[in-house]
Amino acid sequence: MPEERTHKVSCTNYTYELEVGFEILSGKWIPLILAHLADGPHRFGQLRRLMPDVTKKMLTQQLRNLEKYSIVHREVYPQVPPVVEYSLTPIGQKLVPILHHVSDWSHEYLQLRDQLGLN
Amino acid sequence: MPEERTHKVSCTNYTYELEVGFEILSGKWIPLILAHLADGPHRFGQLRRLMPDVTKKMLTQQLRNLEKYSIVHREVYPQVPPVVEYSLTPIGQKLVPILHHVSDWSHEYLQLRDQLGLN
DNA sequence: CAGTATCCTTGTTGATACTG
DNA sequence: CAGTATCAACAAGGATACTG
Numbered sequence: 001m002p003e004e005r006t007h008k009v010s011c012t013n014y015t016y017e018l019e020v021g022f023e024i025l026s027g028k029w030i031p032l033i034l035a036h037l038a039d040g041p042h043r044f045g046q047l048r049r050l051m052p053d054v055t056k057k058m059l060t061q062q063l064r065n066l067e068k069y070s071i072v073h074r075e076v077y078p079q080v081p082p083v084v085e086y087s088l089t090p091i092g093q094k095l096v097p098i099l100h101h102v103s104d105w106s107h108e109y110l111q112l113r114d115q116l117g118l119n
Numbered sequence: 120m121p122e123e124r125t126h127k128v129s130c131t132n133y134t135y136e137l138e139v140g141f142e143i144l145s146g147k148w149i150p151l152i153l154a155h156l157a158d159g160p161h162r163f164g165q166l167r168r169l170m171p172d173v174t175k176k177m178l179t180q181q182l183r184n185l186e187k188y189s190i191v192h193r194e195v196y197p198q199v200p201p202v203v204e205y206s207l208t209p210i211g212q213k214l215v216p217i218l219h220h221v222s223d224w225s226h227e228y229l230q231l232r233d234q235l236g237l238n
Numbered sequence: 239c240a241g242t243a244t245c246c247t248t249g250t251t252g253a254t255a256c257t258g
Numbered sequence: 259c260a261g262t263a264t265c266a267a268c269a270a271g272g273a274t275a276c277t278g
Contacts, residue, residue, distance in 0.1 A: 015154055017225035018218060022150045024228075025221075028271070031141045035134055044240055055272060060241060070232070081239040082278085091228055098224060099137060101217050102144075106136035109143075109210055113189070147251070163260055174252060179261060200259040201258085 024069050027062050029054050031099060034088070037072065038096045041087035071095065143188050146181050148173050150218060153207070156191065157215045160206035190214065 025031065029051065036042060036050050047059060063086055066072035071092040077083040088096070144150065148170065155161060155169050166178060182205055185191035190211040196202040207215070 013226075014222050015151055017222040017229065018150045018154055020229065021221035021225040022144070024225075025141070026145065031137045032134055035137055048240095055274095056241065057243095057273090058271065061271090076240095079239095080278090082241085084240060091231055094224060094227065098217065098220050101220060102140035103133050103136040105213060105217060106140040106143075107132075108213065110136065110139065112210055167260095174254095175261065176253090176263090177251065180251090195260095198259095199258090201261085203260060 024066075024071065025095075027065060029058060029062050030066065031102070033059075033062060033066065034071075034092070034095060035099055037086060037088050037092070038099065041075075041085050044084050044086070047086065066092070143185075143190065144214075146184060148177060148181050149185065150221070152178075152181060152185065153190075153211070153214060154218055156205060156207045156211070157218065160194075160204050163203050163205070166205065185211070 032051060032054075033047065036047060042050070044059070044063075047063075048054070048056065051059065063072060063074070067074050070089055073087050073089050073092075075085045075087070077085070151170060151173075152166065155166060161169070163178070163182075166182075167173070167175065170178065182191060182193070186193050189208055192206050192208050192211075194204045194206070196204070
């Protein structure tokens with residue numbers, strides 16, 4: 001149980017930080033990429049096989065964004081053919097519990113909708 | 120401390136639920152709207168004043184989406200002029216801790232970037 | 239293997255004017 | 259007050275071909 005918040009949730013810092021977080025997390029494949037990297041470091045080709053619907057272009061683009069934000073580390077082993085390994089940075093690791101919470105919430109949400117016979 | 124997960128995070132159900140959650144949360148003004156509704160029910164005009172950068176069209180559109188997903192309840196009081204009040208549903212309430220976590224994470228993230236002198 | 243480059247389609251957001 | 263309707267602008271994503 002987290003400690004009670006005494007300030008209104010919509011104070012300026014709070015909403016600014018909220019938007020920062022969601023901006024980093026926004027992107028069609030970002031949560032999926034993070035979920036896979038949460039299992040450990042992966043090579044580019046491994047990620048591609050885990051996410052067959054994502055084109056190389058999009059996978060590269062979103063990984064580069066995550067790298068720019070220091071969420072993901074990109075390690076290049078200069079070999080021929082090249083080997084590139086992606087992994088979560090320490091601050092990236094700290095996003096993982098949030099992914100769990102979202103997944104848990106969705107689970108409950110989907111169950112509720114089933115119960116009510118919606119959709 | 121949440122209990123240890125024994126399954127790989129990227130198993131099918133997990134990733135599906137992850138995407139459901141993030142789909143509901145996606146939309147430029149969604150987190151902000153939810154943050155304000157977390158403080159209690161608000162009328163349309165109140166929300167507008169709290170979010171002056173959001174056009175009426177976008178505010179309506181995103182509120183209607185949240186209503187469609189049963190995250191938000193829309194109560195119309197048939198008066199002239201009309202009064203419409205928006206509030207979080209029970210399952211919508213359960214999203215609030217996730218917003219807190221994202222904001223907390225961002226706070227830590229921004230501090231770290233400051234420390235490292237990045238950006 | 240791990241990308242880039244280019245072009246194109248689609249989805250999202252915004253500006254503005256109008257309404258019960 | 260709480261919206262709609264219409265159109266325009268822009269951003270995000272995808273298909274395909276090429277490369278060190």
